[in-house]
Amino acid sequence: MINDRRPILVFGATGRQGGSVAKALLKARWPVRVLVLDPSDLASVALRDAGAELVHGSFADTDVIASAMRDVHGVFSVLPANLSAEEEVHYGTSIADLAAQSRIEHFIYSSGASVGDRLTGVPRFDAKPRIEAHIRALSITATIVRPMIFMEMLVRPGFGLDEGRLISLIRPDHSIQLTAVEDIGKIVAAMFADKPLFAGVTLKIASDRVTGHELEAAFTEVAGRTITYSRFPDEVLAANIDLAHMASSLEDGPLAEHVDLTAMRKLNPELLSLRSWLAGSGREALNRALSKVSE
Numbered sequence: 483m484i485n486d487r488r489p490i491l492v493f494g495a496t497g498r499q500g501g502s503v504a505k506a507l508l509k510a511r512w513p514v515r516v517l518v519l520d521p522s523d524l525a526s527v528a529l530r531d532a533g534a535e536l537v538h539g540s541f542a543d544t545d546v547i548a549s550a551m552r553d554v555h556g557v558f559s560v561l562p563a564n565l566s567a568e569e570e571v572h573y574g575t576s577i578a579d580l581a582a583q584s585r586i587e588h589f590i591y592s593s594g595a596s597v598g599d600r601l602t603g604v605p606r607f608d609a610k611p612r613i614e615a616h617i618r619a620l621s622i623t624a625t626i627v628r629p630m631i632f633m634e635m636l637v638r639p640g641f642g643l644d645e646g647r648l649i650s651l652i653r654p655d656h657s658i659q660l661t662a663v664e665d666i667g668k669i670v671a672a673m674f675a676d677k678p679l680f681a682g683v684t685l686k687i688a689s690d691r692v693t694g695h696e697l698e699a700a701f702t703e704v705a706g707r708t709i710t711y712s713r714f715p716d717e718v719l720a721a722n723i724d725l726a727h728m729a730s731s732l733e734d735g736p737l738a739e740h741v742d743l744t745a746m747r748k749l750n751p752e753l754l755s756l757r758s759w760l761a762g763s764g765r766e767a768l769n770r771a772l773s774k775v776s777e
């Protein structure tokens with residue numbers, strides 16, 4: 483039965499979200515095709531060894547993408563964070579246009595949970611809503627997911643762990659919803675498995691909701707030493723427009739809206755809490771970050 487399935491083309495499969503989606507689709511026994519920049523890269527080789535079909539190309543190679551979309555069931559589209567706003571809109575809309583021309587069955591675009599109802603006037607904050615609007619105007623069955631901030635962000639440089647503490651965007655007694663990247667793939671795979679239910683749907687996704695105090699307690703427990711939690715100081719936020727945008731969105735903007743975690747668990751019964759993420763892939767990432775603490 484499953485061998486009758488046509489492939490799903492996954493963009494960004496050597497990265498976080500695309501990698502999670504490719505893994506979950508392969509596990510659900512979909513044939514998976516991935517567009518990779520470098521087929522000899524370790525992540526590409528691992529995808530090939532896991533059963534994915536590699537297509538060599540970049541977002542700019544429209545002929546390669548059009549041909550990779552031939553005979554596919556679905557497409558998962560995600561763009562990296564390091565593009566300019568113009569590039570993001572250009573590639574995001576052109577991938578969607580190519581998918582519409584290819585008459586695929588189901589297109590899933592990963593946007594971001596900070597997207598609100600109104601444009602902000604700042605080009606890089608408005609790239610995703612512009613891509614979303616473009617997709618909605620196309621004649622294509624599409625689903626848009628808007629992931630909340632990744633748990634993986636907490637252990638990246640700049641969030642304090644290299645100094646043995648944790649700094650983030652909320653006040654200690656406020657809460658934040660976070661997404662484990664692993665859950666994105668499982669949720670997207672559930673969506674590809676039920677096109678009628680998710681046709682035309684835009685859905686914020688998250689894995690858990692935690693306060694700053696809970697972050698401190700969980701990180702301290704797993705690290706086996708005190709990891710104090712604090713919010714970025716106001717002067718740091720004032721100097722960084724991206725962090726400031728997210729912090730204010732967490733106070734009273736789109737990032738403050740509550741994702742229904744019960745609904746998430748129905749979509750993905752293996753949904754990770756912060757603590758279960760820290761017991762799994764997060765633990766290794768946390769240990770790596772803490773190993774950089776200067777003695």
Ligand SMILES: NC(=O)c1ccc[n+]([C@@H]2O[C@H](COP(=O)([O-])OP(=O)(O)OC[C@H]3O[C@@H](n4cnc5c(N)ncnc54)[C@H](OP(=O)(O)O)[C@@H]3O)[C@@H](O)[C@H]2O)c1
Nearest residue numbers: 494495496497498499519540541561562563594629631632
């Ligand atoms: N960080 C968060 O908390 C968060 C939350 C919600 C949404 N987002 C959004 O998530 C998106 C990033 O997703 P991610 O974290 O999964 O990205 P990522 O891990 O950086 O992966 C990017 C992928 O795109 C590929 N790529 C880069 N340039 C390419 C090109 N020119 N042509 C073809 N492929 C190319 C990369 O290939 P290589 O591996 O070969 O470089 C990689 O596979 C951003 O739009 C961001 O705003 C982030």
